Amino acid sequence: MKKYLGLLLSVVLLVGLVAGCGDNAKKQPVPGNEQVSKLVVGATAQPHAEILEQIVPVLAAEDIDLEIKVFTDYVQLNPALEEGTIDANFFQHVPYLENFNAENKSDLVWTVKVHTEPMGIYSKKITDIKDLADNAIIGIPNDATNGGRALAVLESAGIIKLKEGAGVTATDADIVENLKNVKITMMDAAMLPRTLEDAAICVINSNYALEGGLNPVKDSIFMEDKDSPFANVIAVKSEKENDELIAKLGAALQTEEMKKFIEDTYEGACVPAF
Incomplete structure (x- = not known):
């Protein structure tokens, strides 16, 4: 009788051990687990x-x-x-x-x-975009994508108006309204922060603004919004x-x-x- 009881106990322990290992395998994912x-x-x-x-x-x-x-x-x-x-x-x-x-x-x-x-408008001459003078000189990037983007920023700021559908590759030929008769000058984007000494305002990408010692949040007088x-x-x-x-x-x-x-x-x- 003791022999049979011992055998039965061994079987129960073995089943429990196998079941326990199975649960542990589920809880401990291994590298290459298909669930990952x-x-x-x-x-x-x-x-x-x-x-x-x-x-x-x-x-x-x-x-x-x-x-x-x-x-x-x-x-x-x-x-x-x-x-x-x-x-x-x-x-x-x-x-x-x-x-x-x-x-x-x-x-x-x-x-x-x-x-x-963000691309922003910066100036060392004015602190409010509304104070921009007539015939002011404005610097923008000279590459197609960022040049068009800069014109869109100027339009958002109310300085110019572009023809409908001008898109992101707009050029100064797409300007249909320029009430202040501003003069837009295109140049290498990296040069724009230094151009602030001469231009009334410049439209500058944030990476070049930072390289030029400008803080996009504190120093810009107008900035693209997050819906850009x-x-x-x-x-x-x-x-x-x-x-x-x-x-x-x-x-x-x-x-x-x-x-x-x-x-x-x-x-x-x-x-x-x-």
């Missing part, structure tokens, strides 16, 4: 990769392994997305994306706006627009914590666009 989904996002180093790094633990808590692939040449990011070597990218604003699609017959789409690297079409976005192939992982990526980027991170870290050089 990998998401590869291509980005330029600053500020895009830095921003993405903040949400790695957030997505990990949802069983998403976010891999950030840093590109030194931003021109390669959209082709990489098209080829499928990355699942999404984060480096461009909407007009750039639309222009890429038009030139390459692509159908990449954006899902969420994250931040804007130049907000930097997450872009994906059209078939992934409603993908669950992409949705979780977007949600993680658009939180109050991320808004505070962008505001505190970049101090106006980047502005949350959500």
